[in-house]
Amino acid sequence: MLYNFDDLPQSLLLNPGAETNFDMHIGLPFLSQIHLSAGSSGVNMYDIFREGEGSVNDRIRNSLHKLTRKDFFTVNQQLEIFSIGWRDRQRRYYTAGIYQEFDAFVYFPKDPAVLAYEGNKNYIGRNFDFSDAAFTAEVLNVFHLGFTNYYSEDFNYGFRGKIYSGIFNAHSVDNTGIFRTELSPEGPNLYRHYMSQVDILINTAGWDELTDSDATDRQLMASFLKKAFLGGNIGLGLDAGFTWYPSDQYRVTASLLDIGFMRQTKNVENYRYYGDYQTDGIELLFPGTREYWDEWEDNLDKNLKDETLTNSYTTWRPVKFNASIDFGFAENAEPCNCYRPMGRRRYFNHLGAQFFAVKRPRGLNYATTLYFDKTFNDNFRGKITYTADSYSFSNIGLLFSARLSNFNVYLAADNLLDYTNLAKAQNASVQLGVQLMFSRE
Template identity: 30%
Template sequence: MRYRCILFFLVICNSLWSQDKHLLYNQTHNPQSLMLNPGAAYEKTDFHVGVPLLSNIYASVGNTALSVDNLFNANDFNTSVVAAIDRISSDDFAALNQKIDLISVGWRQEQRYYTAGVYQESDAVTNLPKDLIDLAYFGNAGQNRSYDIGQINFRANLQTVFHFGINEQVDENLHLGARVKLYTSDVNIRSVRNTGRFITRESETGLLLEQSISNLDLAFDSAGLENNDEFAPGDVLVGSNLGLGIDLGLSYYFNERLEFTASLLDLGFIQFKKDTKRVTVRGYYEYEGLGIQFPNFAQGDDLITYYQNLGDEIEENLPNETTSEAYLYIQPAKLNLGLSYNFGEEARLCECGLRSAGKPSGNQTLSLHSFTMASAGNLFYSLNVMYQRSFWNAFYVKVSLGIDQFNKPNYGGGVALDVWKVNLFLNVDRLNSFNNIYNAEALAYQFGMNLKF
């Protein structure tokens, strides 16, 4: 059982993400790039519509510590598990993110471009509690050690977002944009900012294992988990807990070649009121623990009762409180910054920024992009250098090289095709891991199909 629990945890964490979509960022020929920067200098169409359920599909998963190959390799399996656990530090974490556009439209009116739509998103992040993994796998027998219970730190949310945005060309140099969002959700769980220590030490006689729990302050918030069997598909699509948020963005041309972009996304919150549950455990407890004398089986004692009594005693001395009070969930805000230089042969005269004055855009772009986001006490970041080239104003190729929270080089690539009224794009991150995905600690892809008029 011990092996199964620890293996389940490691394999689930084995596969991160990040909501960093640098390959799509500032692709001004793609209307979906407005979702990453509402102030982008989008090459305005009169109207665009996303193919329902296919206009923008994104998925990513991974962690900062392990790959499948760390667990399943030529070494003895137990040896591999021990080595994998040894690789984990208290700073490691795992996460996943998934997003799909349900409806997406945009239309032009004079110098403004309006967008509206609905998308569904799920994301989760959890720390890898190094001390508690050690405790679960190796046990505490013979250990004089303090375990940090505060390493329990996670959050997960499933939401549907309704949004409306405005992109305005202020002058020939500057574009500004904003988007308002209505968040709806029925499923959420979090446990952050916990404290507590589990201390174990041998007694002076060496016959007992003295253990204590100190400074314990644990809180678990959840919504939608108590009555999940009553969910209907519509409840997941449109949640009964509501929140508000905004996105902000800009694009500024220093000259006809050099452009600066920035966006701040998901400044918002959700107020969870329906089907909520908060469990808190606080206190201090010290006990002598398990002595060498086990239950007297000859007198009818059994091991299950022995451990159950111990658990009841701890629970009695560390009571928990369960309430159904509302709580506020703060969305993880995301910051994008970009600097790009256009050069090469003239591609076309596009209707955006300075280039609307008749200045060429060039068919090549060299850009620098940074991304940061804080979530559940963890910092997500990336810095990427990217090169994009267009062919015949219809076919686009983009490649990237960067670093991120995994502290290793990351290669990405994307292609896009504008044929007649159809815009197709495919972006794949972590290309350096695709030759052997068992060595990958993170994978991400994005696909979309839109119609432009």
């Protein structure tokens, strides 16, 4: 929602080539941007816990069969620790800062979930595919420095360099293997079970410290701060973007964010489970008794290997793409600030469309937004949006920004139609912040 909102310096985090209508900003530490979003693409809490339509178990089972391996759950949180920006005499705008981010993305493990919940009794002859299980999660600090250069009255571009300081990472994709049960009336048991080409790998960095029962709270905090400020795993990234005016009333923008990677070399643990297994000596039916599971585990240990390693690995950041076009109307005839680009007409209102995509392990996730952006006066501005994405086709959002002297406060939230009953919401996000902003006379 903050994209193309040139009253806020946070729009530069979404497009380093965006325009700004101020000449300096200072973010209040830990307050200039607080962002939290969460969502599920295929099911919500209301689907499971609503009254009527059978028992809770029935609703869980219905939801289980409704979801596919392409459905996902995601949580993202950002906290701006420090930020500053300033304009030079050549009209370039520079930014620098630090923000903390938590990002988790989990695909629904369709086949393992069905096997665990319903067992294999009613699925004779079906392959349960372990590749359905895939997830990524990370906590990191981002140190960034960037600039926006006004190439001409109609075109400006920008770049931002990033250093990623890793705190925690978990990564498990490209798993393989199947489980299959077949009838075997001629064998020593009615059923024969196969686990073939199993190779499940979970990479972690920083997990062992979080689970160290001997560490004190002070030691954990010291370790956290050390890794947050360039004492842990390090990565590099780049943002790039531009703004182009084909005419005074039309604006075209685009950006690529987080083109980067993390090299995980410190506090690394890899958990690998692999091998092949076939048996017709145990009737594998879920659920089973404790003795049954002990016998089953002993047989698995003889055939499937379980290893804990310390191999370094590389993770790629989720690259994001933004693009937009909008139309300005209701001309703002107030004089322009001489330190900013001159010669273009400005408008109080903008009507536009934005496209967003983010790279995830199995492909891109998309969102398309229509928006109306209105400047009421020098102190108040608002934006209303409609978004269609993987979560829903009824996402209405609202952004409001107020500026009193040099003090700015903003609040943005989406999925407003579901706020009366958040259990029905498949996703929700909120952003807010306060900062100081200055303009030259």
